[in-house]
Structures are given as structure tokens and as C-alpha cells.
Amino acid sequence: MSDETKDLVQRFIDGDRKAFAELVGRYKKRVYSVAYQMLGNHLDADEVTQETFVRIYDRRHLLRNVNYFTSFLMRIATNYSIDIIRWRQKDFVPIDDDQSVAAPVKAELADKTEMPDKQIENKDLFERINRAVNKLPPRQRLTVVLHDIEGYSKAEVATIMGCPQATVRSNLHIARSKLRKWLAKKV
Amino acid sequence: MPCRQYEIYFDDYIADSLNDSQKNLLEKHLEICPDCRNALKEEKELLTLLKSSGTPDPGETYWAGLESSILSKTIDRETIPSEQQGFEEKTPVGIISRYLIPLAASFILFVASISVSVGNPADKSPVLSQGEEYKLYAAEKFSDENRINPELFTSIMGGSPGSFGRNLALIGSFGDIK
Numbered sequence: 001m002s003d004e005t006k007d008l009v010q011r012f013i014d015g016d017r018k019a020f021a022e023l024v025g026r027y028k029k030r031v032y033s034v035a036y037q038m039l040g041n042h043l044d045a046d047e048v049t050q051e052t053f054v055r056i057y058d059r060r061h062l063l064r065n066v067n068y069f070t071s072f073l074m075r076i077a078t079n080y081s082i083d084i085i086r087w088r089q090k091d092f093v094p095i096d097d098d099q100s101v102a103a104p105v106k107a108e109l110a111d112k113t114e115m116p117d118k119q120i121e122n123k124d125l126f127e128r129i130n131r132a133v134n135k136l137p138p139r140q141r142l143t144v145v146l147h148d149i150e151g152y153s154k155a156e157v158a159t160i161m162g163c164p165q166a167t168v169r170s171n172l173h174i175a176r177s178k179l180r181k182w183l184a185k186k187v
Numbered sequence: 188m189p190c191r192q193y194e195i196y197f198d199d200y201i202a203d204s205l206n207d208s209q210k211n212l213l214e215k216h217l218e219i220c221p222d223c224r225n226a227l228k229e230e231k232e233l234l235t236l237l238k239s240s241g242t243p244d245p246g247e248t249y250w251a252g253l254e255s256s257i258l259s260k261t262i263d264r265e266t267i268p269s270e271q272q273g274f275e276e277k278t279p280v281g282i283i284s285r286y287l288i289p290l291a292a293s294f295i296l297f298v299a300s301i302s303v304s305v306g307n308p309a310d311k312s313p314v315l316s317q318g319e320e321y322k323l324y325a326a327e328k329f330s331d332e333n334r335i336n337p338e339l340f341t342s343i344m345g346g347s348p349g350s351f352g353r354n355l356a357l358i359g360s361f362g363d364i365k
Binding site: 017020021024025028029032033036037042045046049050053054057125126129130133144148149151169172173176177179180183184 | 194195198226229230233234236237238240241242243245249250253254256257258260261262
């Protein structure tokens with residue numbers, strides 16, 4: 001975190017609304033992106049983004065160390081996303097019942113990933129990937145979203161999730177095995 | 188070492204964060220294990236795909252609207268009393284109104300109830316159990332003034348005249364039944 005951002009966070013903690021507006025401008029896309037990856041749709045991601053900033057505004061007095069701002073913000077966002085997922089658990093469809101995830105994407109993947117510079121345009125493929133990610137249990141999904149999709153380090157993910165790095169590693173290993181299995185099925 | 192234990196190193200191998208000995212060990216295993224080679228290839232493909240599966244951008248209009256919406260919500264919350272926002276009032280007045288007033292009220296009620304129950308010791312009547320109350324009731328009912336003829340009683344209730352006393356005792360014992 002740069003000194004400028006630290007200064008902004010300190011001013012925000014002290015009650016400066018301009019600093020808060022600036023922080024919203026800087027972090028809104030990150031929060032929205034994680035929420036979107038976790039929940040898979042715009043409406044929920046929008047709700048999580050707004051609620052996250054409102055909550056951090058209310059709880060700014062709890063933020064004693066400016067260095068933890070990003071982790072604190074992302075923890076609020078991911079916890080709220082997990083809450084939404086759990087509220088909807090009753091509508092959960094087991095992976096084995098959803099054959100659409102297990103489409104033959106392996107050959108397609110190999111073909112696309114051989115050209116990393118080329119932008120992948122296959123919307124259908126991404127939808128299947130997103131559906132597969134959305135079938136993971138909430139904590140495993142969160143680990144994959146933060147580490148593999150959003151690019152946070154394992155240490156950062158551990159801080160956000162409030163767990164040891166070994167748990168992050170374990171979650172990643174299990175989640176990736178499931179994703180590989182689900183996506184390679186029927187090849 | 189079984190294949191499962193090598194799989195744990197795939198992530199660090201892809202990120203190139205294994206030390207030389209671990210890397211050599213894994214690479215030697217990959218040379219002889221087609222399953223692990225395949226699994227590693229799949230993991231690389233999966234990671235590339237996940238990294239490239241970006242979030243769709245909802246557009247500048249949305250971002251501008253989002254910022255103004257968040258800022259207006261937080262302005263609204265500044266005007267809402269802190270109690271409704273889930274905060275505890277930390278001022279002395281807040282602490283007095285939240286804790287001391289109910290505490291004082293409950294103390295006054297306690298003192299009042301003690302003074303009423305103590306009252307005049309002469310007025311104090313013994314506390315009777317339910318069984319004792321029944322016995323007292325039965326004794327009054329069958330006192331000399333109200334006594335009924337045992338023969339008449341047994342003819343109504345059945346049994347021998349000698350069982351009258353036992354029936355009376357039974358009436359008294361009903362109160363002990365829980």
C-alpha cells in the first residue's frame with residue numbers, strides 16, 4: 001500500500017468524507033470483481049459492493065492499522081458474499097445433476113491456452129467455467145476467486161479469510177482437483 | 188512417494204517457487220509418471236483459464252452511479268441515530284440511560300417486594316404445602332360442626348365404615364401427588 005493510500009485511509013478513519021469518496025473510487029472495481037466472481041451475477045455483485053462500503057464506513061473506528069484496510073474491506077465483501085451464497089443454499093443443485101458443467105471443454109481449453117496472448121472470446125466456455133466455480137463450497141470458491149482469478153497472494157488470502165496459509169493451500173488443492181474433474185468429464 | 192504427495196507441489200512448481208531439491212524431485216517423478224504429467228498440464232490450463240476469466244465491465248455509467256449511491260447511503264447513515272445503526276452509545280448520558288436506569292428500577296422493586304413480604308411478623312402465616320392445605324381443608328370440612336355420619340359417608344362412597352379414616356387420609360394425601 002502506497003503512502004498516499006495510507007494517508008487516505010487515516011483521513012477516512014478520522015472521519016474525512018472526501019477521503020472516503022476517494023477510497024470508494026479506488027477500490028470499487030476490486031470489490032465488485034470479487035463479488036461478481038463469487039456470486040456470478042451483476043445484481044448481487046452490485047448489492048455486495050454497496051453494502052461493503054456502507055459497512056466499512058460504519059465500522060471505520062474498528063480499523064486501527066491503516067495497513068489492514070484492503071484486507072478489512074475484502075473480508076467484509078467476501079463474508080457478505082458467503083452469507084448470500086448460504087441464504088441460497090436451499091436452491092443448491094448437486095454437481096452430478098448438472099450435466100451442463102461437465103461439457104467437453106478440455107480439448108477446447110488446450111487449444112485456447114496455447115495462445116495466452118490471444119483474448120479468449122468463447123463466452124459459452126467462460127459460462128461453464130463460472131458455473132463450475134459456483135458449484136464449489138463457499139470457502140473453496142472464495143480461495144479460488146481470490147488467488148487464481150483475482151491474483152491475491154496466499155498470505156493475503158489467509159489474512160482476508162482469517163485462516164492459516166496451510167488452509168489456503170489445502171482449499172486450493174481440493175478446489176482445483178474438483179474443477180479439473182468437473183471440466184474434463186466426458187472428454 | 189505416492190503421486191498424491193507430488194500433486195501438492197504443482198502449485199508452487201507452476202509459480203516457480205520450489206527450491207532446487209524439491210524441483211528436481213518433482214521433475215524426476217514427472218518423467219516416469221504420465222498421470223502426474225497429465226494432471227500438471229491440466230492444472231496449468233485451468234489456471235490460465237481462470238486468470239483470463241475476467242469480470243465483465245458494467246460500464247462507466249454504472250460506476251458513476253455506484254459511487255454516488257454509496258456516498259448518499261453513508262450520508263443518510265450520519266443522520267440516523269447511532270442506536271439504529273447497531274452502535275452502542277458511548278457517552279455518559281447513553282450509559283446512564285442504557286444501564287443505570289433499569290438497574291435502579293429493579294433495585295427499587297426488589298426493596299419494595301422485601302418490605303411487603305417482611306411486613307408485621309404477627310401477620311405472617313405459615314407457608315403450607317399443597318398436601319397440608321388439603322389436610323387442613325379436610326379437617327375443617329369434617330370438624331364437629333360439619334361432621335357427617337360415617338355410615339352415611341361410606342354408603343355414598345362405598346367401602347366399610349372402618350375405612351372412613353383411611354379415606355380421609357387419602358383425601359389429605361392427594362395434595363402430595365405431583
